[in-house]
Amino acid sequence: MLDDKKLKEIETRAKQYLQDNTIVKTKQIGYVDFFLENAKNAIDSAELLLKASTDKDFQEKIEQTVNGLLWVINASYYSMFYTARALLEKNGYRLNADLSIHMLTFDALVYFFYLTKKLEKQFVEEFAQAEEEAAELLGQEKAKQVVQDYAYEKGKRSEFTYEMGAVVLESKAKTSLERAKKFNEELGKLIQK
Secondary structure, three states: OOOHHHHHHHHHHHHHHHHOOOEEEOOOOOOHHHHHHHHHHHHHHHHHHHHHHHOHHHHHHHOOOOOOHHHHHHHHHHHHHHHHHHHHHHOOEEEOOOOOHHHHHHHHHHHHHHOOOOOOHHHHHHHHHHHHHHHHHHOOOOHHHOOOOHHHHHHHHHHHHHHOOHHHHHHHHHHHHHHHHHHHHHHHHHHHO
16 A cells, blocks of 8 residues: 555655645644544544444434444544544644645655654554545545545445445444554554653
8 A cells, every 4th residue: 555656755745745834843732632632532433333333232222223334434534533633743743734634644644653663554554544445435535635546436435335235334334443443542652752
């Protein structure tokens, strides 16, 4: 997923972001708690949605059938996104963007933490995968933001959204939630330093 060509493209973009003040290095550390709280709320929401979507006893208790597996994936990704933003803020990197904040966050995470060997490739790739899945399944962003071209992602989103069985979707939701928990835990260690 993150081959040398892709890493070079990210490095080039990140340097340009620093040059044009899209990313600003500052001594002021702000918004860390805000982003961490959003990350916690997102992961808590994902866990609750997973339980509400898969636990029949819970559904009987609330007297409602819930089908929130797509939103488990979305909330899991957002918990990772907010944790990445917290890490960047904690290290004095302020992102100034009206558009493509998700791509900017990913590029900054790779440039400042992966390329500097502060973060393992696995966690950066899991963040990229989560971002892709959230975009594919919910159609909230153009899928080309990370790796694949739009047509490929549109096909996958359609497959996930319309053709995938409930068991496979539940498996994807559980994977997304577990991936987000591991990612947040790893980045949390860096934030605490």
